[in-house]
Amino acid sequence: MQNAELLNEGLALMALGMGFVFIFLTVLVISVTLMSSTVRRFHPAPASSAPVRREPPASSSQDDEVQAVISAAVHRYRRQKGRES
């Protein structure tokens, strides 16, 4: 008798708990979506992300330059060495 009661309680808690977790997080999803769209309408993201993105290409082009200089130097060094021997 008591066992069946315990099982029922367990089932009830499972249904209630799972249901509540889902309801709560659904409400959270809705409010986050609303909040995000409101924020983005009235306070559009500043263009601060743009310069950050522009930086990597600048550094990579610098890398290219450095690489070109180094390879030219290596090339000349090898040629010199070849002449000596």
Added chain:
Amino acid sequence: MDKVITLWEGSGLYNLQLGQAVMIVVGLVLLYLAIYKKFEPLLLVPIGFGGILANIPEAGLAISALDQAIEVAKPAVLQQIATALGVALDPLANAESWRVALKSVADGNASAEALRAAKYVAVNVGYSDGMLYNFYKVAIGTGVAPLIIFMGVGAMTDFGPLLANPRTLFLGAAAQFGIFATLFGAVALSSMGVMDFSLNQAAAIGIIGGADGPTSIYVSSVLAPELLGAIAVAAYAYMALVPLIQPPIMRLLTSKKEREITMTQLRPVSKLEKIIFPLMLLILVALFLPDAAPLLGMFCFGNLMRECGVVERLSDTAQNSLINIVTIILGLSVGSKLMAESFLSVETLGILGLGIVAFGIGTAAGVLMAKLMNLVSKMPINPLIGAAGVSAVPMAARVANKVGLEANPHNFLLMHAMGPNVAGVIGSAVAAGVMIKYLG
């Protein structure tokens, strides 16, 4: 010669009981797992060491003054305690049977007043609460330590991926099914007569499936303090085992094609959104589930300190020094619950078994939910990130990323998996609140 015998009878070796010896070995195994296998070392080192300390014979580090007096005091003192507790001791029986009788009264149905009187007697003859007992009372008994840890976790959490793709919250919700399925499993086991768990204990065991250490400890300290040691050990051990437990389940439930799904790049999230989010979550908690307010309130507070950007120092303390200090004390306090008489039982095996089931079901539910969402929504969702819905931040997200990379070496799911991962933290805290509300 008498002196030598007294010395020998006071030694640890003479008083060592089999259970204590076994628990010291258990403590050493935990230390081994932490040090050599790197199983959540930050917690298992203090827990393992605390477990060894708690089982040192005669030292009584993990018990109250009264228990200690009952265990080791002279017969005359036992008589005094018996009068204080209002128990009549059989004058013909020996001291050992008195101890047993007194212990059962002190643990059982003695009134608060009688206990206070008995404690007064014990303190008067020079016994004091053990160090670990004090740690436990302050850190876990009051609920402070898990909550401070939760604040630190909040200060370490970046809600960006979640805000960029709020629907991943559903994955965090689905993975909480592990908690409730295990609760039901524990109840079913006890109704079949295999184990003996009350509903409160079943709830505390289920929360292991939330894969969240502080939440597990908090819930079990409220609902079933007697099982706290086993539950905390199971929770942290399985969190360390996430990379072993999850991948087989994830592979079983998904096809290779599904694992290869690439997800669209997440949009950047503005600072304002990140500041509003913890406040909004707090308001929702206040409106719907005040019982989750201790956990989620501290979590939101920690997160607000991180995101608002004007209290760097506080945020830094919360996520570094403070959380470290509290982790040490929390670990030792959990260790104090690894005492032979409460830990060495069939129930502990049941908890360990149910805990791993909880993890498995949570993972499966998350993956299946992701597959379901994939059918409904236009934006593709890789089902693997559903497995990250069982909190265990950030391990579960890394596992999802790793399994995804195995299927498609160019598919980085880590940031996508962080969304359900932190959603899982919120989800398990909500589940904890529901249980405390229902049973507390």
